[in-house]
Amino acid sequence: MTAAPHRLAIxxxxxxxGEVGARVDLLVEGLRTIVDxxxxxxxxxxxxxxxxxxxxxxxxxxxxxxxAIALLAAGLASVDDEVRQAASVLVTDTERYGPMPGVQPGLAARIAQRPRDAAAWTWARTAPRQALEPSPWIWAEPEVLAHQAWRTWWWSARDDDGRxxxxxxxxxxxxGGVSVGALAAPADPRVERATLELSDGAAPFVERALLTGDPVELEEQALDPAGAWRMLRNGGYPMRVAAADxxxxxxxxRIATNAGAMRVLAGPGELFGTAPRVAVLAHIYYPDALADLQLHLQHLPPGWKLIVTTGSEASKAELERMIPVHFRSETPERVPEFEVRVVESNRGRDISAFLIGCADLLRPQPDGSYAFDVVLKVHSKRSPQDPYPRASRFQRHVLESLLGGSDAATALIQLFVDEPELGMAMPPQIHVGYPTLGRAWFGNRPLAEQLATRLGIDVPFDEGSPLAPFGSMFAARPEALRPLVDSLGWHDFPDESGYRDGGTAHAVERxxxxxxxxxxxxxxxxxxxxxxxxxxxxxEWKLQEILRDVPGTSRQQVQLAAAATRAAALPAAAIVRSGRAAAQGAGRLGGAAARGARAALARMRRGGR
Known part of the structure; x- marks a missing residue:
């Protein structure tokens, strides 16, 4: 007995x-609502x-x-027996998130609206291949599957290398005379790749390329990857699945840039939903630094607990006396429950005090739950190695970013209520007064890579500057810190003489x-x-200065400027070193470095190297 024809998805x-994750599980589960x-x-x-x-x-x-095209060609060839007997065949891939339950009409309803006068149809109108390409999607009826044009094209595509x-x-x-339609055909004829170009529910799924692609490529095409992230959330997609993937x-x-992960904190100053249990873990080596921390901590919504670590019994006694006095003078109704601990060692300073001295607050309890939902790590940052204006700006940057007023502090905690997938919120990278942009690994990457391997931190490393809480202040869910908790000991951190770039504390910070x-x-x-x-x-000022003589599109400008900078980097580095040694030009590089960069740019323009 011949089996009834079925709808097949390749x-x-x-x-x-070589992994198959939850994103693929959800996608295939959704496809089963439209194929057999x-x-x-x-x-x-x-x-x-x-x-x-x-x-x-x-x-x-x-x-x-x-x-992906060559892979699909191989798949079609491998199951040609099934393809010949199928009622219809969908050819697609897994490079998308979806379907999203909150986007209506859903997948099955959308498919029911397919063009009836077409023997094959794509999801959206197609365009010649570009650097950023929508994931493939074409549905073919039996007459197309048997058509010479279909079979010949896929046969020739077996060796495709991405073209x-x-x-x-x-x-x-x-x-070849086949009628091909499109399910999503926006009225504006300029929209050719609706699943990439529209973020208003053009499909019940989101193109993965919008979140993994080159941010400069996405920016040059004026696409909206942050809108894609919002569409996932608003569409009811499991955001922990998207975040893990x-x-x-x-x-x-790259992911943070595309997802629009920076949030400017503002709001009504009132928490909505179930208030999380919040602990502030503050390392205060200098008791007189409590006053400045208190001025920021008072902005937190009430109900949080303060756990202070310090370096000596004398400091502990002084802090236990000072904390009620400082908080009562400013916010008498908000004096927090507090505890002061003396750390075993100052090796690793605030990093070790947090991960080792407060490990009991960061690890799960016997029943698997955590004592707190959110921990806020702060410390009495003074940066004595830096000039006062830089050090004070750095401290202001990190503390104000997290706790710059009651509206901001409340909005910070609200993020953890609203976004179950959020593991950490931290200040953006400091760059005013510090030469960090593009090079903030400094000498810490080799040790960071070693530690990541040892601790099981499995993340592709950023090439320029790591996405990190510079200044070591942030808010986080304790469970998000699991690889770092109970994994390091005091002996892993050098003494004070080794507290510099390349040491454990700076590597862990990253x-x-x-x-x-x-x-x-x-x-x-x-x-x-x-x-x-x-x-x-x-x-904006820095970019204007860097790019003012660089021609081309925004993407070409970035490429040219990067190539010119790298070509000039070696001689410029020597000039910087000699300039520092001689205190030359109040910090200016001088003409030689500028001439080197201009020469490299000129070579790039001519097509040379």
Whole structure:
């Protein structure tokens, strides 16, 4: 007896680790509402990936391929017996998030609206292949599956290395006389790639490329990746799934940039929803620094607990006397419950005091729960190695960003109520007064990489500056810090003579956010309107100075400026060193470095190196 024809989906899956995650589970689950069988075609699968793929799909094909199109071609060839008997075939891949339950009409209802006068249809109108390409989607009826144009095109696509796209197939089919329609056809004819160009529910899924792509490429095309992130949230997609998937897909700074992870804190100054249990873990080595910390901490919504670590019994006694006095004088109704602890050692300063001295507050209790929902790490930062104006600006930058007024402090805590996927919120990278942009690893990356391997922090490292809480102040869920808790001892930190770049404390500072991301959480940077405006104005000035003689599109400007800077970096570095030694020009590099950069830029313009 011949089996009844079925609707078949050929789904390409490419993952450098050979894994099949929850994103793919949800996508295939959604596809099963519109097809009867799913064939998953992977370019490689780990043992765990293969086990999960077998449980997920009706048939699994592994075929090394140079592109998603080549992988789909291999899959179609491998299951040609099924394709010939199918009632229809959907050809797609896993590079999207969805379907989103809150976006209506849903997937099945959208498919029911497909163009009836077309033998094949795509989700949206297609366009010639570009650097940023929508994930493939084309549905073909039996007459198309048997058509010579279809079979010839897919046969020739087996060796594709990334040059082909679904638009090329559409053009080949139309040239062969096949009618190809589009499900989403916006009225504006300029919209050719609706799933990339629109963030208003053009589809019940979100293109993954919007969140993993090159931010400069996305910016040049004026696409809206932050809108895609909001669409996921508003559409009811499980945000922990998206956060965990993105944490392994690209370096953290790229993901944060695309997702619009910076939040300017503002609001009504009132918490909505269930108030989380909040603990402030403050390392106060200098008791006289309590006053400044108290002025910021008083902005927190009431009900939080203060746990202070310090370096001696004398400091503990002084702090126990000072805390009630300081808080009662400013906010008598908000004197927090508090505890003062003396740390065993000052090795690692505030970092070790937090991770070792307060480990009992950061690890799960016997029943698996945590004593606090959110911990706020602060310390009496003085940066005595820096000139006073820089040190005081740095301290203001981090404390004001987190606790710059009651509206900001309340909005900070509200983020953890509203966003279950949020693991950490931290100040944006300091750059006013500090040469950190693009190079804030300084000498800490080698040790950070070693520690990440040792602690099981599995995140692609940023190349320029890590996404990190510079200044070591942030708010976090304790469970997001798991890799760092009970993993380090006092002996891992050098004594005071070793407290410098390349040491454990500075390396761990650059791993806090990476630990949260590795645990499957998202990370945000937060600040106040005043700090944001100040930072943006100075960033704009710096970019104007850097790019004023650089031609081209914004993406080309970035590429040219980066290439010229790198070409001039070696001679410039020597000039900077000699300039520092001689205190030359009040910090200016002098003409030689500028001439070197201009010469490198001129070579780039001529096409040379």
């Amino acid at each position: 789904v390409a899956h490419r993952d450098p680790r 069988r799913v064939v998953l075609v992977a370019d490689a699968l780990s043992a765990a990936g293969r086990e999960r793929a077998d449980a997920l799909a009706d048939r699994v094909v592994v075929a090394p391929a140079g592109s 082909l796209g679904i638009h090329d197939l559409v053009e080949a089919l139309r040239a 993105l944490g392994r897909a690209a370096p953290p700074r 791993l806090f956010a990476y630990a949260a991301i590795s645990e499957g959480y998202a990370v945000r940077t937060v600040t106040t309107p005043e700090i944001a405006a100040e930072s943006h104005q100075m960033l």
